[in-house]
Amino acid sequence: MTTTAIELDHLSKDYGTRRGLADLSLQVRSGEVFGYLGPNGAGKSTTIRLLLDLIRPTSGTARVLGLDPRGDAVRLHRRIGYLAGDFVVDGRQKAGECLTFLAGLRGGVPAHRIAALAERLELDLDARIKSLSKGNRQKVGLVQAFMHQPELLILDEPTSGLDPLVQQTFLDMVTQARADGQTVFMSSHIMSEVEAVADRVAIIRQGRLVTTDTVADLRARSFLHVQITFAAPVPAAEFTGLPGVTDLAVDGTTLTCHIDGSPDPVIKAAAQHTVTALRADTQDLEELFHTYYTGQADQPRNGSAA
Numbered sequence: 001m002t003t004t005a006i007e008l009d010h011l012s013k014d015y016g017t018r019r020g021l022a023d024l025s026l027q028v029r030s031g032e033v034f035g036y037l038g039p040n041g042a043g044k045s046t047t048i049r050l051l052l053d054l055i056r057p058t059s060g061t062a063r064v065l066g067l068d069p070r071g072d073a074v075r076l077h078r079r080i081g082y083l084a085g086d087f088v089v090d091g092r093q094k095a096g097e098c099l100t101f102l103a104g105l106r107g108g109v110p111a112h113r114i115a116a117l118a119e120r121l122e123l124d125l126d127a128r129i130k131s132l133s134k135g136n137r138q139k140v141g142l143v144q145a146f147m148h149q150p151e152l153l154i155l156d157e158p159t160s161g162l163d164p165l166v167q168q169t170f171l172d173m174v175t176q177a178r179a180d181g182q183t184v185f186m187s188s189h190i191m192s193e194v195e196a197v198a199d200r201v202a203i204i205r206q207g208r209l210v211t212t213d214t215v216a217d218l219r220a221r222s223f224l225h226v227q228i229t230f231a232a233p234v235p236a237a238e239f240t241g242l243p244g245v246t247d248l249a250v251d252g253t254t255l256t257c258h259i260d261g262s263p264d265p266v267i268k269a270a271a272q273h274t275v276t277a278l279r280a281d282t283q284d285l286e287e288l289f290h291t292y293y294t295g296q297a298d299q300p301r302n303g304s305a306a
């Protein structure tokens with residue numbers, strides 16, 4: 001069994017003069033949950049369509065489960081569970097009929113497994129698809145992606161349209177899939193949706209990979225917001241240029257700054273004076289993510305691009 005579930009090597013996709021994806025290299029390891037994050041139009045769906053051979057790259061290569069998405073498409077699709085961002089099926093069918101039909105295409109799935117997934121997601125299998133809400137249609141999409149217990153799940157914006165309770169059920173399904181040895185590659189534009197379940201995330205913007213890291217390391221990379229109040233005004237010069245200090249402002253007796261790394265130099269400098277109050281908040285991941293989104297962090301401080 002291959003240890004790399006997905007390997008992208010200098011993959012690019014142009015749509016005419018429009019760039020969908022630019023020189024993207026990335027590896028997803030077997031057995032991990034990988035969050036693929038980026039704002040609207042970043043190139044997430046383009047990447048996923050390339051993995052499924054729904055579109056062809058302009059240059060570069062993709063390997064999925066060690067195989068070529070083009071040459072090995074039929075073999076590969078049986079081993080993959082795919083949820084498209086724009087999942088559409090015949091609305092006249094009942095949800096159960098549709099899933100049984102799709103199960104047949106995948107070589108058959110025990111009916112009890114479809115029923116169990118539907119029950120877990122509270123999906124009515126007797127309802128006609130056209131009568132279902134967007135969220136309930138998305139549940140049909142999730143059942144068809146998970147039902148044949150594929151080695152690799154490729155899910156494009158899987159939580160789209162789901163209410164918070166169902167989102168949690170979905171995240172539990174992902175956690176269980178990982179425990180069963182499946183690999184999950186899921187896209188999202190919201191960090192908080194993937195941070196609870198993803199081992200690693202990649203952030204893309206304008207078709208380019210901005211950073212790849214473990215969720216734990218991304219957290220460690222986030223900086224501290226610090227506010228220190230002194231008994232008497234302090235000279236800013238004593239804090240300017242201390243290691244890791246940015247955005248320093250001293251307003252009379254109040255100092256505010258960001259600290260990247262150890263707070264020790266700032267604490268030692270502050271200790272030369274009488275400190276009356278101190279507040280330090282960790283930048284949350286959503287905030288960090290926003291700096292990547294907007295391009296403010298084009299030079300990641302200590303991340304590794306895979």
Ligand SMILES: Nc1ncnc2c1ncn2[C@@H]1O[C@H](COP(=O)(O)OP(=O)(O)OP(=O)(O)O)[C@@H](O)[C@H]1O
Pocket residue numbers: 015018019020021038039040041042043044045046047085189
């Ligand atoms: N068929 C197409 N023809 C022309 N341009 C396209 C096509 N598909 C995508 N693009 C462009 O490629 C870029 C990446 O689009 P893509 O759909 O991959 O982004 P995304 O990250 O999935 O965004 P979203 O979250 O909005 O779905 C966008 O600028 C988009 O306009």
